[in-house]
Amino acid sequence: MAPAAGWTVLALVFLDEVLAAVSAGVWGHHAGGPLLAGLLLVVVIAVWWTFASPKAPVRGRGVRPLTKVLVFGAASLGLWAAGHRSWGVALLVFSAAVNAAAQLPSVRGLVADGGPGPDGAPKPDGSPHAAGPPAVP
Numbered sequence: 001m002a003p004a005a006g007w008t009v010l011a012l013v014f015l016d017e018v019l020a021a022v023s024a025g026v027w028g029h030h031a032g033g034p035l036l037a038g039l040l041l042v043v044v045i046a047v048w049w050t051f052a053s054p055k056a057p058v059r060g061r062g063v064r065p066l067t068k069v070l071v072f073g074a075a076s077l078g079l080w081a082a083g084h085r086s087w088g089v090a091l092l093v094f095s096a097a098v099n100a101a102a103q104l105p106s107v108r109g110l111v112a113d114g115g116p117g118p119d120g121a122p123k124p125d126g127s128p129h130a131a132g133p134p135a136v137p
Contacts, residue, residue, distance in 0.1 A: 020075040027078025
């Protein structure tokens with residue numbers, strides 16, 4: 001996959017995360033008004049930052065995927081419960097598709113290696129990712 005397509009996938013992943021937080025707020029507003037909407041928005045962002053963000057302070061085997069399933073599932077169910085059934089299904093399908101695409105090695109490499117170098121040049125080994133720091137003898 002071309003780097004531009006990989007970065008597009010990562011932008012869609014970010015959009016998906018924002019949609020999940022907003023969806024929690026939609027359900028919160030439906031269930032309890034603006035205060036609950038704001039509270040749920042903050043809770044989803046805090047949970048995401050703590051367990052699922054790329055630099056999450058809490059890591060462990062399976063923590064990130066489990067958090068994603070719970071957040072996206074709850075957000076989709078929240079939309080469904082608030083009467084936005086087609087949007088709930090659409091969010092669930094979009095979340096599954098974009099997160100599956102993000103698991104492709106060419107996309108994961110963009111995050112792991114920090115992407116191409118400042119000049120866009122590939123590493124000497126032919127990969128499109130920036131070279132790491134030089135080895136110290």
